[in-house]
Amino acid sequence: MDDEEERSFRAFVAARSPALMRSATLLSGGDTHAAEDLLQTALAKTAGRWKRLESPEAYVRQVLYRQQVSLWRLLRSRRETTVAELPDTPAREDGTGAAELRILVRRALARLTARQRAMLVLRYFEDCPERDVAELLGCSVGTVRSTTHRALARLRTLVPELDPAAACGLGVGNSPVEARQ
Numbered sequence: 270m271d272d273e274e275e276r277s278f279r280a281f282v283a284a285r286s287p288a289l290m291r292s293a294t295l296l297s298g299g300d301t302h303a304a305e306d307l308l309q310t311a312l313a314k315t316a317g318r319w320k321r322l323e324s325p326e327a328y329v330r331q332v333l334y335r336q337q338v339s340l341w342r343l344l345r346s347r348r349e350t351t352v353a354e355l356p357d358t359p360a361r362e363d364g365t366g367a368a369e370l371r372i373l374v375r376r377a378l379a380r381l382t383a384r385q386r387a388m389l390v391l392r393y394f395e396d397c398p399e400r401d402v403a404e405l406l407g408c409s410v411g412t413v414r415s416t417t418h419r420a421l422a423r424l425r426t427l428v429p430e431l432d433p434a435a436a437c438g439l440g441v442g443n444s445p446v447e448a449r450q
Contacts, residue, residue, distance in 0.1 A: 289329060296334065299376075307340075338384070374424070374428055377423075391405065392413070
């Protein structure tokens, strides 16, 4: 890499690192240390191909997703279980509901499968169309749709506060008309 390419790469890293770090953090289930390692690996792989890349950010993101999926496959047999449990009801309401919801969502995301988490991050955080997600992860559009659907259903099970029907007081099988009566 010559001096001009190195300056260009450093400028890219300085400009895009915060956004890439957010994606890496979501992909790693909220573990910032793992996200830093993931991003560093992706940037190291990008540096080696820098002069041949037409779209560097797209390449870095693709490396991020594929590297994380590879890590998930390696760690699949060594799953951690959490031992601390949340209390059934909060001791008092002190305005931390949004922070608590973020924590619950982050924990729920960590409990999803690698593929489900990658699909949700790509579809809803990165706002990628289904076609692009399928291309990035090497699967069909139908797989993206079904996996995303199952991941959202699992998230709603793990964090009931995310389910709009539950928030409105609608149970399974209840219609809005029945709920009003």
